[in-house]
Amino acid sequence: MTAHPEIHIPLTTLASIIGGLAVLFVLFYWSIGGKRAKRDSFRTGDPDWSVPTIDAYADRSSFFHQWDPRIKIVSLFLYCFMVVSLQSLCWSTVAFTISLLAVVACNIPFARAGKRLLAMAGFLSMFLLVVPFTSPLQSSETLIYLPGLPGFPFHTAGFFVALLIVVKACAIALMMEPLLGTAPLAVTLQSLSRLGLPDSIGQMVLLSHRYIFVFVNEITRMYRGMRVRGFVPGTNMATMSAMGNFFGMLFVRSFDRTQRVYDAMLSRGYAGQFPSFVRFATTQKDWAKGALWIMMGLFLLFIDRMYGNPFF
Amino acid sequence: MHFMSDEHIPREGELPLYDLDSLSFRYPDGTYALRDISLKIHRGDRIGLVGRNGSGKTTLVKHLNGLHSCQQGSISYKGEPLTEAMLPGLRLATGVLFQDPDDHLFCNSLFDDVAFGPMNQGLDEDTVISRVLEQLTAVGLEKLCYKPAHLLSYGQKKRAAFAAIMAMHPEVLILDEPTANLDPRQEKIFKELLREYRGTLIVIDHDLLFLYDLCDRAVVMSDGAIHHNYSFDQLVSQRESLREHGLDFTFRFSCCGDQQSVHVHQHYEHTHEHPIGAVHAPSVLPVPPLMELQHYSFRYGDGTLGLSNANLIIRPGDTLALVGENGAGKSTLAACLLGLNRGEGYFFVNGKPVNNALRRGLWRRVGMVFQNSADQLFTPSCREEVAFGPQQMGMKGDELNDRVNDALARVHLQGFEDKVPLNMSGGERKRLAIAAALSMHPELLILDEPTASLDPHGEELLTEILESLGLTTILITHDLFFIERLSTRAIVMHQGTIIRDYSTAEFLTDDHLQSVNGLDYSYKSDCGRRIMALQDHEKGVRILPID
DSSP, rough: OOOOOOOOOOOOOOHHHHHHHHHHHHHHHHHTTTTHHHHHHHHHSSSSSSSSSHHHTEEEEETTOOOOOOOOHHHHHHHHHHTOOOHHHHHHHHHHHHHHHHHHHTTHHHHHHHHHHHHHHHHHHHHHHHHHSOOOOOOTTTTTEOOOOOOOOOOHHHHHHHHHHHHHHEEEEEEEHHHTTSSOOHHHHHHHHHOOOOHHHHHHHHHHHHHHHHHHHHHHHHHHHHTTTOOOOOSSHHHHHHHHHHHHHHHHHHHHHHHHHHHHHHTOEOOOEEEOOOOOOOOHHHHHHHHHHHHHHHHHHHHHHHOOOOOO | OOOGGGGSSTTOOOOOOOOEEEEEEOOOSEEEEEEEEEEEEETTTEEEESSSSSHHHHHHHHTHHHHHSSOEEEEEETTTEEOGGGHHHHHHHEEEOOOOOOTTOSSSSSHHHEEEEEEEEOOOOOHHHHHHEEEEEEEGGGGGSSSSSGGHHHHHHHHHHHHHHTOOOOSEEEEEEETTTTHHHHHHHHHHHHHHHOOOEEEEOOOOHHTTOOOHHHHHHEEEEEEEEEEHHHHHHHHHHHHHHTTOGGGGGGGGSSOOOOOOOOOOOOOOTTTGGGGSSSOOOOOOSEEEEEEEEEEEESSOEEEEEEEEEOOOOEEEEEEEEETTSSHHHHHTTSSSOOOEEEEETTTOOHHHHHTTTGTTTEEESSSSSSOOOOOOSSSHHHHHHHHTTTTTHHHHHHHHHHHHHHHTTTTTSOGGGGGSOHHHHHHHHHHEEEEOOOOOEEEEEEEOOOOOHHHHHHHHHHHHHHSSSEEEOHHHHHHHOOOOOEEEEEEEEEEEEEEHHHHOOTTTHHHOOOOOOOHEEEHHHHHHHHHHHHHTTOOOOOO
C-alpha cells in the first residue's frame, strides 16, 4: 500500500480560509454591481432608449462588434470546444485569462459577465466541495484532514480536477459576452439561421427571450396572489398540492397565451418567417479574426497535449 | 330578439367591404359561439360591437381577419367569397388590436414590433423606418423605440401595440377593449387617434361612454347572435333594450350630473408625535386608526421610487378610492399595506408599529383582489379556491365549510362550488376572487380595478355586492362612477406621492386634477349628459340642456 502525504489543518486555519473566501466573494459581488447598481440608477436615471443598444457600444470600436456575426459565432464556438478539451489546469487558466481579456476588449461592462459567473457560483462551488471528498484515491496524492472529519480526507487530486472544470466553465461562460452580447439577439439568430439553424428554432429562441419576462411576471403575480392568502411553502402535502395547482394553472395560461400570440402574429402578416433587413457582408478582416481565434484555440490544445501541466 | 336590419342605412350601389351571410361557428366541444350572423360592413363604417362577456364578439372579429375559418354560412370580402388564398392580403389590410398588449409585442424592441407588420407588407426599409417613427411619435413613445416591451408600463404597452397595428395603415381597424385598465389620460390619447382614423372602425368595448362619440353604428350581440344593428344613438336612447342585453350603463349617470361641492375639509391627521408636525392637523380620532402610514417611502430593487413620503390614515369603516394615472403608485401603496413591499417610514396597525412578525401576519387582516382576477385563481374548483385562505389560517371541517358557503353566498355564487374557475366568465371570476378574500374575514379589503373588462351587467352586480359588504375598503380605480358610488374619501396619487386626501365629493368637483395628473373625466361626463338627453327624448319627457 502506497503511503500518502497527510496534512492536518487546525480549526483556526480552516476558519481563516473560509473567511478569506467569503470576503473575496463579497468583494467580487460588490465590485460587479450589487448595492452600487442601485445608487447608479438614481444618479443616471433611465437609459436613453431612443438609441439602439448595438449603437450604444459601436462608437467604442470593439473588436467583436465589428466582426461579421456568422464568422464570429463559428470561430468562437470552435474556440470554446477546444477550451473544453484542455486537460491541464495551467493552460485552462491561460484560456480563462484570454476570456477575461476578451470581455474587456468587447467594451461591455464587466458587471454583466460577473453576474453570469455569480449565477454559476452555487453550482460550481458544489463541485469544489463535493468532488475533493468523493474522488478516488490517486497514487501519491496529498490528503488533507479537516478538523472534525477524521474519516473523510480532502483529496488534493480531486480538488484539482474540480478546479479544472470550474476554470474551464468560467472561461467559456465569459466568452458568451463577446459571442452573444456584441450583436442584437435578432441579428445573432439571423446569423445562426444563415449558418443552417432551422428558422423555427431561431424564432422559438427569439420568442422565448421575449416571453420569459412575461412568464416570470405571471409567476410573480400568481405567487403574490397565493401569498396574500397566507401561503407559506413547506415540506408537506398541502404545499405540494398548492404548487401542483399553481404550475398546472401556469401551464394552461401559457398555452392560452401561445395561441393568442400566434393569432396576433398571423394578423400582422406572419407567414412562417420573421422579416428582417439585416444584411451581412464578410470582409478579409472578418476571416482574419476568425482564423486568429481558431489558431489560438489550436495553440492552447497543442501546448496542453505536448507539455501538460508544467507546475503540478 | 329585436333584430333590426341595417338596410335603413342608405348604401345603394355600394359594395360592402364585408358581407357575412348566415355565419355560424362552433367550438370543438360543440358549443355555438356564433349563430346565423348576417351583417354587412361598409367602407368608412364606425361600428361599436357590444354585448355581454361571452356573447361572441371576439369570435366574430376573428372571422373578419381570417383567424377563424368559415364553418357554416359565408363571408365575402370586397364582393368576393373569402378563400384561403385571400387570407394573407386580408390580414395585412385588417388591423386587429387584441386585449392583452403583451400578445402583440413579441419582438425584442418596440422598433422591431412596430416594423413587423409593414415589413410583412413588403415595404422598403426607408418606408418602414418612417412609418415606425411616425406611429411611435403619434402614441408618444418615440423616445422608447429601442426599449424591450417588458420594460414598459401597461399603458405604454397598449399604445405600442396600437402603433404596431397603425403602422400597417390598415383599411379596417378592429379594436378589442382598447382602453381597458387605462387611466383617463391614456384613454384620451386613444380617443384622439381614433377620431383621426379615416378607415373602417370596429370597436369592441363595454364602455359605451367611450364609444358614443367614436361610433355611429352599434351592433349588439347576445348568445352568439346579432340582436340589434342600428345607429349608436338608437342604442343608447333605448334603456329597456340596453338592460335586456346587460348593457345598461345609465346607473352610472348619478355621478355625472351637476353636483354641489360638499366642503368636508379633511387634512392629514397624525396620531403619533413626529418632527414634521407642521403639516399635520391635530389628531381627532378617539381610537387608533386601522392603519396608518407616516412619511412612508418604498423603492423597488432597481432603485425606482415607487412610493414617496406617503401619509395615510385608514379608519375602521372607511371606504377609500385610490386614484391616479397609470404608474402613479396605487398598486405599490396597496402592496405596502399588505406587507408585500417593505418600505421606509412609519407604519402602524391599530396603533402598533409594524414589526416583522406583524408584517408577516398582515395577510390575516388585509384582503386583496387583484386587477386581473386570474392571477389569484389557481385551483381546479371554486370551493378549493375560496377555502385556500381559511386553510392557511388553520381552519378545517364545518368551520371551513361555513366560511366557504358564506363567502360564495355573499358574492351570489351559490351553486358554483364545483365549477372550474378557468371556465367562468370574467365577472364570475372577479366575484370568486372577492369571495376568496372575504372568506378570510379581512378587516380591510383592497380591490384593484374591480370593474376592468366587465360588461355593464357585471359591473352593476359587482357594485351591489361591494355596497353590501360593509367593510373597510380601498378601491383602486379610474372609474368615476365607482369612486362616487362606493367611496366616501378619495386619495389622489401622482408619481408615487399622495397629492390629495379629501372627501369624494370634493374630488368630484376638483377642477385642478386634470392639470395635475390628467384625470380628465369631463369627456365622459359630457357623453353621459348627451345620452341622458337622448333617453329623455325617447321617453318624451323634458330634455336636459347639453353643455
